Amino acid sequence: MAHRRLTRYRWHLLDAVQLVAIALLALALTPVLGHLLTLQSRLQMQPNDYFVVQQLDRSMLVVGVLGLLALGGVLVHAFLVRGNARAFVWSIVAACALSVAQVIFWSIAVPMGALTGAWTVASEDFESARQNWEYAIALAGVVTFGALMALARAIEASRPLASLAILESIERDAAVRLARRETRPLDGDTKLQRDAAA
Numbered sequence: 001m002a003h004r005r006l007t008r009y010r011w012h013l014l015d016a017v018q019l020v021a022i023a024l025l026a027l028a029l030t031p032v033l034g035h036l037l038t039l040q041s042r043l044q045m046q047p048n049d050y051f052v053v054q055q056l057d058r059s060m061l062v063v064g065v066l067g068l069l070a071l072g073g074v075l076v077h078a079f080l081v082r083g084n085a086r087a088f089v090w091s092i093v094a095a096c097a098l099s100v101a102q103v104i105f106w107s108i109a110v111p112m113g114a115l116t117g118a119w120t121v122a123s124e125d126f127e128s129a130r131q132n133w134e135y136a137i138a139l140a141g142v143v144t145f146g147a148l149m150a151l152a153r154a155i156e157a158s159r160p161l162a163s164l165a166i167l168e169s170i171e172r173d174a175a176v177r178l179a180r181r182e183t184r185p186l187d188g189d190t191k192l193q194r195d196a197a198a
Contacts, residue, residue, distance in 0.1 A: 017077050031059045060137060063105075077154065090154030113133065
């Protein structure tokens, strides 16, 4: 009884961790998607216009922090599913992808922002700094999306017991329907039984 209750609590914890990790990844990807969709036009802007747009778009540091939190959630997920090889491997793939995205973000994008005073001062090589920033954010976003896909596979792989329970329930329902059908007299049988009794 205690083991069953502990298992149920573990599944609730796993559900919560999976939901939080997906939510953090989705929140981290939302501004990056906007960034990717406007990448070409951002690279063609004049420096003054670019500075104005960058002042409006100050969410990238939050994206980095959300990515770190998502990495923590994915690592907790990997720990919780360590007994399931497929789910564990996909969780580790997601964690590695998030780690790569974080390295790109913190080692390329953040220093470019610092070099330009959070995009308030034009650096000596403005065009190079802008390209490094834009492509680093875009690449980190693409890798983070890959992490989201790997996490989805990990979650899918962590659910074989639920999938088996569903299949068993369907089979059990089909068997019950078949048993009822076999024990229920058919309309023709009822008439034959009445004729034989008369």
